[in-house]
Structure formats: C-alpha cells, structure tokens
Amino acid sequence: MVRNLALLSLLIPLVACGGPIGPLSGGRLSGAAGPAQVDDWSVSQAHEAVQLEVRPADPHSVNVWCVGIGDRLYVPTSMILGPTDPEEREWVALVGEDPRVRIRIGDLVYARTAMRVDDADEFERARAALEAKYEIEPADRDPERTIWIFRLDPRAT
Numbered sequence: 001m002v003r004n005l006a007l008l009s010l011l012i013p014l015v016a017c018g019g020p021i022g023p024l025s026g027g028r029l030s031g032a033a034g035p036a037q038v039d040d041w042s043v044s045q046a047h048e049a050v051q052l053e054v055r056p057a058d059p060h061s062v063n064v065w066c067v068g069i070g071d072r073l074y075v076p077t078s079m080i081l082g083p084t085d086p087e088e089r090e091w092v093a094l095v096g097e098d099p100r101v102r103i104r105i106g107d108l109v110y111a112r113t114a115m116r117v118d119d120a121d122e123f124e125r126a127r128a129a130l131e132a133k134y135e136i137e138p139a140d141r142d143p144e145r146t147i148w149i150f151r152l153d154p155r156a157t
Contacts (some may be wrong), residue, residue, distance in 0.1 A: 019051040019061045019104060025090075026051070028059035034108035036154050041068020044105055045133065053102040053109075054094040062091045066103070066152075067129045073110075074117070074126040075103070077148045079136060084145040095150065103152060112152035123149055 020026035029051055044050065044066050052075060053061040066075045077086035086092045095101065099114045117123045126149045131138065 019053075020063050023063075026061040029053045029061050029102055029104045029109050031104050031107050031109040034105070034110035036111070038073070038110070038154075039071045041071065041073045044068040044073060047105055048134075051104040052091065053104075054091050054114075055098060056100050056102075057098075059102075060091065060094060064091075065130065065134060066105070067126065067133050069125065069129050072126075073103070073112070073152045074130065075114070075150045075152060076127075076130055078145070079130065079134070079147055080140075080142070080145075084142065086146055086148045092148065100155065101152065110152070111155045113155050114150040115153055117149045117151050122151075126151070 019029045045068065047066070049063045050066050051061050052064045053059050064075050065079070066073060068074075077089060077092055078084075083089060095114045100111070101114045102109050102111050104110075117126060127147070130136070130149070
C-alpha cells in the first residue's frame with residue numbers, strides 16, 4: 001500500500017504538468033491562451049526550452065528550442081543532439097502531416113501554424129539568432145547534421 005502511494009505521488013505531477021518532462025514526450029499542453037497576434041517575441045529569450053504540441057487530434061508535445069526575431073518565432077530541428085536527419089524526429093513528421101501546432105512559452109500557449117523556412121536569407125537570420133541565443137559557435141556545427149527551421153505563424157481562422 002505504501003509503495004503504491006509513493007508511486008502515485010510520483011506519477012501525479014507527471015500527468016498534471018500538461019506537457020513533456022525533460023526528454024519524455026507529453027500530451028496536450030496546459031496553460032492560458034496567448035494572443036493570436038504577437039508583435040514582439042522577445043519574451044522567448046528568457047526561456048531556454050519551450051514546449052511544442054503537434055497533432056491536434058491526439059496531442060503530442062516535446063521540449064524544443066526557439067528564438068524570436070521581432071514578430072516572428074522560429075523553432076529548429078535538432079541543432080546539436082539526436083538524429084542528424086530531421087525526418088527521424090517524430091514531431092517533425094507529425095508537423096508534415098498537419099502544420100497546426102501550439103507552443104507554450106512560460107504560462108501562455110499560442111496556437112500557430114508551422115511553416116518550414118525555405119528562403120535562404122530568412123533561414124540564415126534565424127539560424128544566426130538561434131546560435132547566438134544557445135551559444136553555438138559556427139565552428140562547432142556538425143557537417144553531417146541537417147537542420148530545418150520552422151517559422152510559427154499565426155493560425156488562419
């Protein structure tokens with residue numbers, strides 16, 4: 001009985017958090033809804049990791065990096081750890097199936113649409129901002145790693 005109560009006391013915070021715990025993925029994110037339009041994403045600078053929810057029909061959430069540049073918010077695929085091919089990440093495949101995502105920054109959850117950045121200039125600006133925020137030196141880049149960057153746009157209603 002005592003062992004079951006101890007186990008239950010460990011599981012309740014995991015279920016109640018409404019999102020991923022460290023490297024373990026989670027489900028639907030909890031939190032108050034953030035505004036549809038954000039003119040300044042500088043709030044993202046204060047957060048090393050944020051939570052990204054994909055697959056609205058059966059939510060799957062993961063911890064990711066992000067960076068804001070003015071009114072644009074960017075999320076990269078793995079820049080230093082994990083698979084070197086973005087398509088090997090479950091969340092990336094799920095975004096390919098349905099680009100509707102939600103991202104939790106602090107206590108607010110923002111409904112967005114994930115758009116892969118294909119424009120070379122925009123990609124380089126976002127990559128440079130991510131490398132500056134996370135202190136990644138260009139010399140430390142893994143030449144075998146493919147990085148995709150997604151811009152999280154407001155959802156069309």
